[in-house]
Amino acid sequence: MSDKVIPMKPLDVIASAVKRLSVDAGALFEAQVLDELRKTRDSDPARFARVRQQVKEAKTVSMSEFDRLSAPWAEDREPGKIEIFDEVEPWSEPVDGADLLDDVAFALARYVIADKETIRAAALWSAFTWLVDVVQVAPIANITAPEKRCGKSILLTALSKLSNRPLQVANIAPAALFRAIELWSPTLLIDEVDAFLASHEDARGILNSGFTRDSARVIRCVGDDHIPTPFNVWGAKALCGIGKIADTLADRSVPLRLRRRTPGESVESLRHSDPDLWTRLRSRLARFALDNAPAIETARPTPIQGLNDRANDAWEPLLAIAEAAGDHWPKSARLAAIALHGIEGESPSIGAELLADIKAIFDDKRVSKIFSTQLLESLIADDEAPWATWNRGKPMSPRQLSSKLSEFGIKSGTVRQSYDTKKGYSIDQFRDAFGRYLPSSPPVTSVTTSHTSNDAASSDILSVTTHGSVTDKKSLQPSNDAGCDAVTVTAPTQPGGEDDEPDLNDDEDAL
Numbered sequence: 206m207s208d209k210v211i212p213m214k215p216l217d218v219i220a221s222a223v224k225r226l227s228v229d230a231g232a233l234f235e236a237q238v239l240d241e242l243r244k245t246r247d248s249d250p251a252r253f254a255r256v257r258q259q260v261k262e263a264k265t266v267s268m269s270e271f272d273r274l275s276a277p278w279a280e281d282r283e284p285g286k287i288e289i290f291d292e293v294e295p296w297s298e299p300v301d302g303a304d305l306l307d308d309v310a311f312a313l314a315r316y317v318i319a320d321k322e323t324i325r326a327a328a329l330w331s332a333f334t335w336l337v338d339v340v341q342v343a344p345i346a347n348i349t350a351p352e353k354r355c356g357k358s359i360l361l362t363a364l365s366k367l368s369n370r371p372l373q374v375a376n377i378a379p380a381a382l383f384r385a386i387e388l389w390s391p392t393l394l395i396d397e398v399d400a401f402l403a404s405h406e407d408a409r410g411i412l413n414s415g416f417t418r419d420s421a422r423v424i425r426c427v428g429d430d431h432i433p434t435p436f437n438v439w440g441a442k443a444l445c446g447i448g449k450i451a452d453t454l455a456d457r458s459v460p461l462r463l464r465r466r467t468p469g470e471s472v473e474s475l476r477h478s479d480p481d482l483w484t485r486l487r488s489r490l491a492r493f494a495l496d497n498a499p500a501i502e503t504a505r506p507t508p509i510q511g512l513n514d515r516a517n518d519a520w521e522p523l524l525a526i527a528e529a530a531g532d533h534w535p536k537s538a539r540l541a542a543i544a545l546h547g548i549e550g551e552s553p554s555i556g557a558e559l560l561a562d563i564k565a566i567f568d569d570k571r572v573s574k575i576f577s578t579q580l581l582e583s584l585i586a587d588d589e590a591p592w593a594t595w596n597r598g599k600p601m602s603p604r605q606l607s608s609k610l611s612e613f614g615i616k617s618g619t620v621r622q623s624y625d626t627k628k629g630y631s632i633d634q635f636r637d638a639f640g641r642y643l644p645s646s647p648p649v650t651s652v653t654t655s656h657t658s659n660d661a662a663s664s665d666i667l668s669v670t671t672h673g674s675v676t677d678k679k680s681l682q683p684s685n686d687a688g689c690d691a692v693t694v695t696a697p698t699q700p701g702g703e704d705d706e707p708d709l710n711d712d713e714d715a716l
Contacts, residue, residue, distance in 0.1 A: 218237055218238050218241050219238060219241050219242060219245065219256055222235065222238045223256065223259050223260060223263070226260070226263040226265045226266070227263065227265065230265045230266055233260065233266060233271065233275075234266075234274060239274055239275065242256070242274075242275040243275055243276070246275055246276070253275075257271070257272075261430070264430065264432065265432070266432065267427045267429075267430065267432050267434060268429050268430055289372070289389065290370045290371075290389075290391070293369070293487050293488060293491050294488055294491075295488060295491040295492040295495050296488045296489045296491065296492035297492075298492075299492065299496055300489045300492050300493050300496075302493055302497065302526075302529055302530030302531060302532075302534070303530045303531050303532030303533065303534055305332075305486075305489050305490065305493055305530070306325075306328050306329065306332065306526075306527075306530050306534055308486065308489075309328040309331055309332070309367060309486055309490070310324050310325055310327075310328040312363075312367075312482060312483075312486060313327055313328060313360070313363055315472065315473050315478075316356075316359055316360075316363055316472050316473055316474075316475040316478065317356050317359055317360045317363060317463065317472065318355070318356055318463060318464060318465075318466045318470055318472060319356075319360070319461070319462065319463050319464070320462070320544070321541075322540065322541040322544040322545050323461045323462055323463070323541075323545065325537055325538065325541045326459050326461060326523070326538075326541045326542075326545060327346070327360065327363075327364065327461055329523040329526055329527060329534075329538060329541075330344070330346045330364070330441075330443075330459060330461075330523065331364060331367040331368055331490065332490055332493065332494070332526045332530075333441065333522050333523060333526060334367075334368040334369045334370075334371075334392045334441040335368075335369045335490050335491060335493070335494035336494045336497075336498060336501055336522065336526065337369070337392075337439075337440060337441050338498075339498045339499075339501055339502035340418075340501065340502070340521075340522040340525070341417060341418050341419075341521075341522075342416065342417055342418075342518050342519065342521050342522055343415055343416060343417075343418070343421075343439065343440060343441055343442070343522075344416075344457065344458060344459045344518075344519035344520070344522065344523065345412065345416070345442050345443070345444055345454060345457050345458040345459070345519075346364065346441075346442070346443035346444070346458070346459055346461055347443075347444055347450060347454070347455060347458035347459065347460050347461060348360050348361055348443060348444065348445040348446075348461045348463065349445075349446065349447070349449070349450070349460060349461070349462055349463070350447060350462065350463040350464065350465070353447065354465055355463040355464055355465045355466075356463050356466070356472075357396075357445045357446070357447075357463055358396055358445060359475050360445070360461065360463060361373065361394050361396055361443060361445040362475060363475060364394060364443055365392075365394050366483040366486075366487075367483065367486055367487060367490065368392040368394070368441065368443075369392055369441075369487075369490075369491070369494075370389065370390065370391045370392055371391065371392045371394060372385065372389065372391035372392065372393050372394065373394040373396070374393070374394070374395055374396070375395075375396045375397055375401075377395070377401075378405065379405050379407050379408040379411060380425075382408055382411055383411050383423055383425065383436040383438050384436065386411075386415070386436070386437065386438045386439075386440050387436045387437045387438070390439075390440055391440065392440065392441040392442070392443070393440060393441070393442045393443070394442075394443045394445070395442070395443070395444050395445065396445045396446075397445065397446060398444040398445060398446040398450060409451055409453065409454060410423070411423055411438055412438075412442060412444075412454060413453050413454065413457065414438050415438040415439050415440060415442060416457040416518075417518075418439055421437060421438050421439035421440075422435050422436065422437060422438065423435070423436050423438055424436075444458070456515045457515065457519060458519065459519055459520065459523065459545070460545050460546070461545075462545070493530075497526075497529040500529050501522070501525045501526060501529050504524075504525035504528060504529070506520075506521055506524035506525055506528060509524075509539055509542050509543065511543060511547070512542060512543070512546055516542070516546050520538070520542045523538055523542075524538055524539070524542075526538075527539075555591070555609075556609060556612060556613065556642070557642045557643065558590075558591070559584075559592075559609055559610075560613070560635070560638055560639060560642055560643055561643055562584055562587070562590060562592070563580065563584070563635065564635070564639055564643065566580060566583045566584070567632050567635070570583075572632075573631060573632045573633070574620045574621075574622060574629060574630070574631050574632070575620070575629055575630055576620055576622065576625075576627045576628070576629040577603060577606070577607075577617050577627070577628045577629050577630065578603070578627070579629075580606070580629070580630060581600075581601065581603060581606055584601065584606070585600040585601060610630075613638040613642070614637075614638075615630070615634050615635060615638060616634075617629060617630055618630070618631070618634075
């Protein structure tokens, strides 16, 4: 037997990766393959050129990405290796979840003027950013206020001090937006989102797509060859702006409403806050997430009655966190959800508003059929409804009414009343649309009743302005020193005030 050792030809990892491109677009970007590509590019340019041509012909990867990642200097300049986030060391021992969330809420209330429901929702959302990898829904934190100087940017900055991997920006191009999310998996905090979306309308789709884990993908063409490439846009996001955001974003949000400070209210300066305060809270949040991730991942909180399906989806991870924290937080979280979404209400679309006003007209006139001209006259008789100025400051036209109703499958037909026969509608044509698009719950008498305007009638189900009953929206909110009152509800208690620490736990026996 010969002692001569026959050398084995080393495995050509580059050739193997090129062969796998048809079934694995990431084969070339594995660490070992990239290392060989960089060496080959530096030492054997001819072979590298042949490999590059094979990769181009495969049409499965972006050539610009291939060129960038295979450059000999790429290993030292790889953006994904840039350390832009502070390292957070989890707390050395288990933390009490309720105490932690209380402390987060108290810290926020020291620097922000808001109702306790907003403060509590912000505290829960902060904890959610540390658990984004185990939940299925990523609610947007929508920080909003009616005017400037209400502390929106302050709350956004405070959330950045509490969040996991915070990336706070005032503006970002859509192309950088989805790349940043996939590359760093940050908690994205966007200031002045109203101006941002006005300049980058296509960014709204990117933000919308990240609401549920199974739909958090966008496809964009990248590179010289414009290869369609999927990007992961899953992650926590907070938006800050004046007024309402787009309905599609608001529908995926937890609203955090702020108000301007009055002369009698005072807060501390966030700029001068103790950095150790936020460091300790982040460390405790990291430990809480570490210990409670399995329970929160499998939690299925009971939906909140009165909230629509999308709002319940948004609150699902926050309720799971509240239940894991225990003490008063499960109840407080539900109260906060009811208060915040109850105040906001479920703003009806213009189509639903039209249906509501038509239902009110049928109810008021107590008829089962109505001519188109009569219906239109009644609609435009109310100066506070949009129909009187629908047509560029002029009343809605018969054609416009017909067009809006046709969207619900409702078309005018021949209607006979007494000796007259004209085009019109029967209430039977509307019943399906009424059942599908208008609230089905029985009416609750509002503190302020609606009044008729000319021929426009008020209904005992919806007012002509179509906003739900005031007491119906707030029936589950606590009043001062009392249980739930279905008639009158006081404003939520303001965190802060004369005490050194704001009282955020004064409603725990409200339900």
